[in-house]
Amino acid sequence: MGGFGESLMVEVKNKKIGKTMLAILIAITFGASIFSGCVEEEGTITISIKGSSTVLPIAEICAEEYMKLNDNILITVAGGGSSVGIKSVANGEVDIGDASRAAKASDVENIKGVELSNLVDNVIAYDGIAVVVSPYIKNNNVTDLTMEQIYMIYTGEISYWSEVGGPDLEIYINDRASTSGTRATFVELIENSSGYTLEDFEEDGGTLAVDDVHQENSQVVSAVSLNQNAIGYAGLGYVNEETCPAIKVDGVLPSTTTVKEGDYPISRSLHMYTLGQPTGTVKDFIDYVKSDEGQDIVEEEGFIRL
Amino acid sequence: MLRRQIKERAIRYIFFILAAVSIFIVFFILFFLISESLPAFQEYGFSIFDSDWNVTRDVYKIGAALFGTAIVTIGAMIIAIPLGLAGAIFLSEIAPYHVRTVLKPIIELLAGIPSIVYGFLGATLLVQYLVPTFDLLKGKSYLAGALILGIMALPIIISISDDALKAVPRDLKEASLAVGATKWETIKKVTFPTAISGISAAVIMGMGRAIGETMAVSLVVGNVMHIPVPPFDIFESGSTLTSIIALEMGEATGLQTYSLFACGVILFIIVGTMSIVSNILKERIEKKFKGG
Numbered sequence: 001m002g003g004f005g006e007s008l009m010v011e012v013k014n015k016k017i018g019k020t021m022l023a024i025l026i027a028i029t030f031g032a033s034i035f036s037g038c039v040e041e042e043g044t045i046t047i048s049i050k051g052s053s054t055v056l057p058i059a060e061i062c063a064e065e066y067m068k069l070n071d072n073i074l075i076t077v078a079g080g081g082s083s084v085g086i087k088s089v090a091n092g093e094v095d096i097g098d099a100s101r102a103a104k105a106s107d108v109e110n111i112k113g114v115e116l117s118n119l120v121d122n123v124i125a126y127d128g129i130a131v132v133v134s135p136y137i138k139n140n141n142v143t144d145l146t147m148e149q150i151y152m153i154y155t156g157e158i159s160y161w162s163e164v165g166g167p168d169l170e171i172y173i174n175d176r177a178s179t180s181g182t183r184a185t186f187v188e189l190i191e192n193s194s195g196y197t198l199e200d201f202e203e204d205g206g207t208l209a210v211d212d213v214h215q216e217n218s219q220v221v222s223a224v225s226l227n228q229n230a231i232g233y234a235g236l237g238y239v240n241e242e243t244c245p246a247i248k249v250d251g252v253l254p255s256t257t258t259v260k261e262g263d264y265p266i267s268r269s270l271h272m273y274t275l276g277q278p279t280g281t282v283k284d285f286i287d288y289v290k291s292d293e294g295q296d297i298v299e300e301e302g303f304i305r306l
Numbered sequence: 307m308l309r310r311q312i313k314e315r316a317i318r319y320i321f322f323i324l325a326a327v328s329i330f331i332v333f334f335i336l337f338f339l340i341s342e343s344l345p346a347f348q349e350y351g352f353s354i355f356d357s358d359w360n361v362t363r364d365v366y367k368i369g370a371a372l373f374g375t376a377i378v379t380i381g382a383m384i385i386a387i388p389l390g391l392a393g394a395i396f397l398s399e400i401a402p403y404h405v406r407t408v409l410k411p412i413i414e415l416l417a418g419i420p421s422i423v424y425g426f427l428g429a430t431l432l433v434q435y436l437v438p439t440f441d442l443l444k445g446k447s448y449l450a451g452a453l454i455l456g457i458m459a460l461p462i463i464i465s466i467s468d469d470a471l472k473a474v475p476r477d478l479k480e481a482s483l484a485v486g487a488t489k490w491e492t493i494k495k496v497t498f499p500t501a502i503s504g505i506s507a508a509v510i511m512g513m514g515r516a517i518g519e520t521m522a523v524s525l526v527v528g529n530v531m532h533i534p535v536p537p538f539d540i541f542e543s544g545s546t547l548t549s550i551i552a553l554e555m556g557e558a559t560g561l562q563t564y565s566l567f568a569c570g571v572i573l574f575i576i577v578g579t580m581s582i583v584s585n586i587l588k589e590r591i592e593k594k595f596k597g598g
Contacts, residue, residue, distance in 0.1 A: 053559075079559065170443045177529070178361035179557035187362065202362035211444045211543055213529035215553055226434070229443060 043072070045281050050078045051085015051098030054181040055270050057301045058125060059098055062289045065297065069288075073281060083107060089273050090114045095282045097273040100127070100185065120274045124289045126304040128259035128267035129186050130239045130246035132221065136228035142166040144248040147265055151192045153231060155201055156209025161229070174220050174232030175210035182217065182302075186233050189266050217302065233266075235302040259304055270303065339574055343567035354568060359531040359550075366565035370531045372572065374448065374544040375517060378527065381452025381540060382459055382516040387509055389456075390463030394505075397464065398471035399493050410468070417461035425522035428454040433526055442541055446528035449540040454522050459512035466511060470504025470591060471497055504591040507584040514580040517547075518573060524549035547573050 049059050056079045063075035080088075082099035086107045089097030091114070105116045131150060133142060142164060145153075152158040153171055162168045176183040187198035187208075198208065214220045217234040224230040225243035232244075236254055239246045246254050250265050258264040278286050288294050295305040346354060350367060357369035393413070397406055432453060433445030440449075474497050482492040498505070528543025531550065545553075547569040555566050 172443050175530075177553045177557075178359070178531075179554050179562070184361075199362050202360055205363070207360070207532060210530055211528065212446050213531075213545075213553065215556075227437075227444070 045073050047073065047075045047096065047282055047285055048078075048094040049075065049096040049098060049272075050080055050088045050094045051096075051273075052082040052100040052270070053079045054100040054127065054185060055085075055098035055124075055272070057181075058270070058289070058298055058303065059096075059272075061297050061301070062285075062294050065293070066285055066288050075285065086119070086273055087111070089275055090119060092275060095274065096278075096286070099271045099273060100268060101188075102269075102271070103273060114275070118275060120277055122272045122274065122278070122286050122290075123269045123306065124272050124286070124294070125270045125298040125306065126259050126267060127185060127270055128236045128254050128256075128264055128304055129182060129189075129233050130236050130254045131231065131233050131249055131266070132224050132239060132244045132246050133232075134224055134228045134230045135243065135245060137161060137166055137169075137231070138245045138247060140167045142247065144251060146250055147190060148192045150249065151190050151196075151198060151201075154190065154198055154208050154210070155206065159209070169229045171231055172212070172227050172229035173208075173210045174223050174230055175208060175213050176217075176220065176233075177213055177215050180215075182233070182235060185268065186266065189268070236304065237302060256304055336574065339567055339571050343564055343571045346561060346564035346568040349561060349564075354565070357531075357533045359565075361562065364561065366562050368547070368550070368565060368569050368572070370533050371545045371547045371550045371569060373533050373537070374451075374527065374546040375548070375573075377448050377538065377540070377544070378451040378455060378523065378546055379513060379516045381448060382455035383509070383513060385452060385456030386459040386463055386512055386516075390460050390508070390512065391467060391505065393460070393464040394467035394471060394508075395493060395498070398468045399489075399497060410465075413461050413464050415461075417465070421458065421519055421521045424454055424458055425525035428522055428526040440541060444528065444543055446526055446543045447541050448527065448544055450526040451523050451544075451546070452540065454526055455516040455519055458519060458522065459516045462515055463508045463512040466508035467501070467505045470501040470508065473504065473591065474500045500594075501591065503587040503594075507587040507591075510580045510584040510587070514577050514584070517580075518577050520548035520552050524552045529553050 047063075049063065056077065059077045063077050067073055067075055082101050085094075085097035085099050086103045087097075088094045090108045090111045097119075103116060103119050103121070108114050108116055108119070131145065140161075142161060145164060149158065149164050153164075154173060154175075158164060159171055160168065161171055176186075187202060189197065191197040191200075202208070212223055214223060217238045220232040220234045221238045221240065221244045224232045225240075234244075236246075236256070236259065238244070239254070252258050252264045254264045254266070259267040272286055272289065274282060274286070277283075289298075290306060298305050346366065350356075354367050355369045355372060356367040357373065358365050358367045359370060397409060397413075401409065428450060429446075433450050436442055436445035436447070436450055478496055478500060479492055482496040483489070487495065523546050527546060527549055529545050529549050530543045531545045534542035534544060551566050551569050554562065558566055
C-alpha cells in the first residue's frame with residue numbers, strides 16, 4: 001500500500017515537471033513564431049522558381065543553402081516540367097523558369113508581348129548520360145553503338161548482341177524507375193533515324209523491353225558489372241572502366257569535355273530562364289548557383305559543373 | 307481495500323486507453339490510405355486494375371503489380387505449404403524430444419532474420435544461381451521472388467501448424483492407435499484433420515507475410531511493371547504491389563502518388579482479410595478442444 005502512495009507522489013512530481021516543460025515549450029514556440037512573424041512583416045524578398053523536375057533538386061538545395069546565408073529571402077521551388085517552367089517565367093508568374101531543354105518559339109507564342117528573345121538563358125549545369133555495358137561485351141567488339149541501335153535495343157527490336165556486332169548472347173536491358181530524372185533524359189534523347197524518341201514511343205502506348213528496373217544509378221552499375229549480357233545507362237560519374245565501362249554513342253565517348261562541347265549526343269544543358277536580364281536578388285541567386293558553392297551542389301546531385 | 311480498488315481501476319483504464327490508441331491508429335491509417343488513394347479510384351474506376359503504368363503517358367494503373375503479387379504469392383505457397391506441413395508433422399508427431407528441442411527454436415529464429423538480409427542473399431546468391439541453372443537471361447524473376455518468400459513464410463507455417471497439431475488431445479490419438487491404426491494412419495486420419503483449422507490459419511498467416519513482404523521482394527523480382535507473355539512465365543521479371551511502392555514513392559507526384567496509395571489500400575484489404583480469417587480459424591480450433 002505504501003508503495004502505491006509513493007508512486008502517486010512521483011506521479012504528481014512528474015506532472016509538475018511535465019507542466020513546466022510544457023510551459024517552456026509553449027514559450028519557445030510562441031517566441032519563435034512571433035520572432036519569425038516580425039521578420040516576414042519587415043519585407044521579406046520572395047523569389048519563385050518553377051519548372052523542370054531534372055533541375056528541381058539543384059534548385060531546391062541551392063535555395064535552401066541560399067536562404068541559410070540570407071535571412072530575409074524566401075525562395076519557393078516547384079516542379080511541373082520544362083514547358084511549364086518556360087511558360088510561367090514568360091507570363092511573369094514566376095521569377096525563374098527551370099528547363100532541361102532550350103526554350104522554343106512555340107513555348108511563348110500564346111503569351112502577349114513576349115518574344116523568345118525576351119527570355120534570358122542562364123545555363124547552370126550540364127547533364128550527360130553514359131551508356132554502359134558489361135566488360136565482357138565491351139571486350140567482344142561492342143565499343144560503339146548508334147542512337148538508332150540503342151533505340152532498337154530498348155524497344156526490343158534488337159535482342160541479341162550479335163545484331164550489333166557482338167557475341168551471340170541475349171541482351172539484358174537495365175532501366176531506372178520511371179520517376180528517375182536520368183531516365184526522363186534518356187528516353188527524351190534516344191531517338192531512331194527519323195527523330196522518333198523513346199519518349200514518343202512510350203507516349204504512343206509502347207512499353208520498353210526492359211528486364212530489370214533499378215532505383216539508383218549505383219544499382220544499375222552493379223547489375224551491369226554482375227551480368228555479362230547487360231546494357232544500362234547511368235550518370236557520367238558512375239562509369240567504371242573496369243567493371244562497368246561506357247561505350248561510344250554515335251562515335252563519341254562520354255566525358256566532361258564532350259558533354260560540355262555538346263559533342264556527346266545523350267547530353268544537354270540545364271537552364272534557369274528569366275524574363276529579361278536578371279536583376280537584384282534573382283541575379284544574386286543565379287550567381288550563387290553558378291558560384292563554386294552552387295556548382296558543388298550541382299556535382300553532388302550527379303550533374304556536370306560549368 | 308479502497309486503495310487497491312483505485313489502483314486496479316487506474317490500471318484498467320490505462321490499459322483500455324492504450325488498446326484504444328492502437329485501434330485508433332489502425333483506423334487513422336485506414337482512413338488516411340483511403341483518402342489519399344481516392345483520386346486514383348475516381349480517375350480510373352475499375353480500370354485501375356488494368357496493366358498500364360507509365361510516367362511518360364502519365365498513366366498509373368496497378369494491374370501488373372497486383373498480378374505480380376498474386377503469382378509470387380501462389381509460387382511461394384506452392385513451395386512453403388508442402389515443406390511447412392511436412393516440417394510441422396515431423397516436429398510435432400515424429401521427432402524425438404531432444405531433436406524437437408533443438409529444431410523448434412532454430413526454425414523460429416528463421417522468422418526473426420530481417421527481410422533485408424533475405425533480400426540481400428537473394429540478390430547476390432539466389433539470382434546469380436538461377437541464371438546458369440535454368441539457362442536464363444536474368445535471375446531476377448517471379449521465381450526468385452517466390453523462392454525467397456516461400457522460405458520466409460516457412461517458419462510461420464511450421465511453427466503455427468506445429469502448435470495446432472500439438473493441441474490435438476492425446477486421447478484422440480491414443481484411441482486411434484488402440485484400435486490398430488499405424489502411426490502414419492493416425493496422423494493422416496486423426497491428428498491432421500482435427501488440427502486442420504489451425505493449420506489453415508498457419509497457411510493464411512504465411513501467405514499474409516508473403517504478400518506484405520517488401521524489401522526482399524523488391525531486390526529479386528526485377529520491378530518491371532508489366533504482365534509477361536505468356537502471363538505465367540515465372541522466369542520473367544515483374545513487379546509486386548509492395549515493390550512498386552518501395553521503388554516509386556520517394557519521387558512520385560500527383561496521380562502517381564494516389565495510385566501508389568491505391569496499391570497500399572489493396573494490400574491492406576488483402577492482408578487484413580487474411581488476418582481476420584486466420585483469427586476466426588484459430589478461435590475455432592481453440593473452442594473445439596476447450597469448449598466442447
